[in-house]
Amino acid sequence: MIRVNDSTFNERVLAWFDRHGRKDLPWQQDKSPYRVWISETMLQQTQVATVIPYFNAFVDRFPSVEALANASIDEVLRHWSGLGYYARARNLHKAALIIAGQGSFPDTLEELQQLPGIGLSTAGAIMSIAYGRSHPILDGNVRRVLARYRAVPGWPGEAKVNRRLWELSRALTPEQRAADYTQAIMDLGATVCTRSRPSCGACPVNADCLAFGTGRVNDFPAPKPAKALPVKQRTFLLLTDRHRQVFLEKRPPAGIWGGLWCLPEFENPDQALGWCLDRHIPVVGRYAMDRRRHTFSHFHLDFTPLVILTDGITGGVGETGSPIWHPLEAIARLGLPAPINLLLKQYQNHEDKHGKTD
DNA sequence: AAAGCGTGGAG
DNA sequence: TCTCCAAGCTT
Numbered sequence: 001m002i003r004v005n006d007s008t009f010n011e012r013v014l015a016w017f018d019r020h021g022r023k024d025l026p027w028q029q030d031k032s033p034y035r036v037w038i039s040e041t042m043l044q045q046t047q048v049a050t051v052i053p054y055f056n057a058f059v060d061r062f063p064s065v066e067a068l069a070n071a072s073i074d075e076v077l078r079h080w081s082g083l084g085y086y087a088r089a090r091n092l093h094k095a096a097l098i099i100a101g102q103g104s105f106p107d108t109l110e111e112l113q114q115l116p117g118i119g120l121s122t123a124g125a126i127m128s129i130a131y132g133r134s135h136p137i138l139d140g141n142v143r144r145v146l147a148r149y150r151a152v153p154g155w156p157g158e159a160k161v162n163r164r165l166w167e168l169s170r171a172l173t174p175e176q177r178a179a180d181y182t183q184a185i186m187d188l189g190a191t192v193c194t195r196s197r198p199s200c201g202a203c204p205v206n207a208d209c210l211a212f213g214t215g216r217v218n219d220f221p222a223p224k225p226a227k228a229l230p231v232k233q234r235t236f237l238l239l240t241d242r243h244r245q246v247f248l249e250k251r252p253p254a255g256i257w258g259g260l261w262c263l264p265e266f267e268n269p270d271q272a273l274g275w276c277l278d279r280h281i282p283v284v285g286r287y288a289m290d291r292r293r294h295t296f297s298h299f300h301l302d303f304t305p306l307v308i309l310t311d312g313i314t315g316g317v318g319e320t321g322s323p324i325w326h327p328l329e330a331i332a333r334l335g336l337p338a339p340i341n342l343l344l345k346q347y348q349n350h351e352d353k354h355g356k357t358d
Numbered sequence: 359a360a361a362g363c364g365t366g367g368a369g
Numbered sequence: 370t371c372t373c374c375a376a377g378c379t380t
Contacts, residue, residue, distance in 0.1 A: 046364090046366090050365075050367085082364090084365045084366090085363055085364055086364080087362095255362085257363095257364085296363080297363065297365090298361075338365060339364095
């Protein structure tokens with residue numbers, strides 16, 4: 001157990017929060033467990049500004065656990081498309097079905113943590129923000145504040161460092177004003193104790209911040225050890241007909257872009273072409289669009305779009321998932337991975353300008 | 359323990 | 370254009 005010799009840490013953080021904290025974010029208006037749960041899930045590894053429009057649209061369409069449980073996974077994913085980490089949406093839907101079956105929203109840390117997509121930090125955030133119960137959290141903001149405040153060495157991705165930061169968070173979290181404190185410590189990290197160029201002069205705890213006191217603010221937390229990202233080569237088949245319909249298939253439920261509608265994916269253009277020939281798809285024209293590189297968290301994707309024009313296809317060609325022909329103009333409403341959406345928009349612009357090439 | 363999972367902002 | 374990483378969780 002870590003001893004806290006500075007018993008006023010939380011008091012100073014809370015006093016700062018009263019004057020400078022954010023209190024008008026959409027999910028801070030009606031802090032029901034459901035809304036807090038949705039917002040905390042969306043905010044996992046995702047910045048506030050990105051989340052705001054998604055949160056508003058999501059709770060507008062799914063205003064309650066029941067509404068979410070009664071929706072189809074397709075519609076839930078559609079509202080998530082562009083936000084990334086789609087397992088979060090699949091887990092939300094699964095958890096909503098569980099909660100709806102239980103009849104009431106869970107109100108203990110243990111129950112919350114058993115739901116898919118809710119880990120220790122998200123459970124702590126829901127407990128404190130929605131129920132006003134004192135529970136620590138450890139997100140990126142808190143991790144950074146605490147690593148600097150106590151000059152905790154090492155990369156937080158290491159289990160040992162992570163455990164120490166959790167201990168610190170636990171020790172510093174007060175019994176009183178639990179909801180405000182959770183908001184406060186996150187706001188402090190997000191607006192004052194920022195990753196680069198922190199405003200230490202405006203920090204309520206700079207007087208006993210070990211990193212600030214020793215001029216080593218930039219040394220904490222230690223950066224993740226750099227690793228060269230592997231490069232994957234992939235071809236995406238843009239199979240389209242004279243009616244401006246595009247062939248799409250649903251991706252497998254797990255893995256990247258799981259459950260989303262997408263262009264068929266191949267290792268190279270030859271395989272894409274072979275796939276068409278195997279299915280006796282009449283190829284009346286083809287060309288490659290500009291190749292591009294897309295960077296993900298764990299690999300680079302060298303991305304080759306292959307446009308194939310056909311005619312007379314009515315469906316039933318795919319095998320990975322249920323295939324559909326979909327109007328190009330209405331693609332955006334279907335909810336596709338962001339890079340695929342972008343590619344289709346570029347193709348549509350090109351077609352609008354030059355017309356069909358066949 | 360370590361890897362997989364997205365997207366966009368910031369430098 | 371490239372790297373780093375953000376209100377993390379799961380396997």
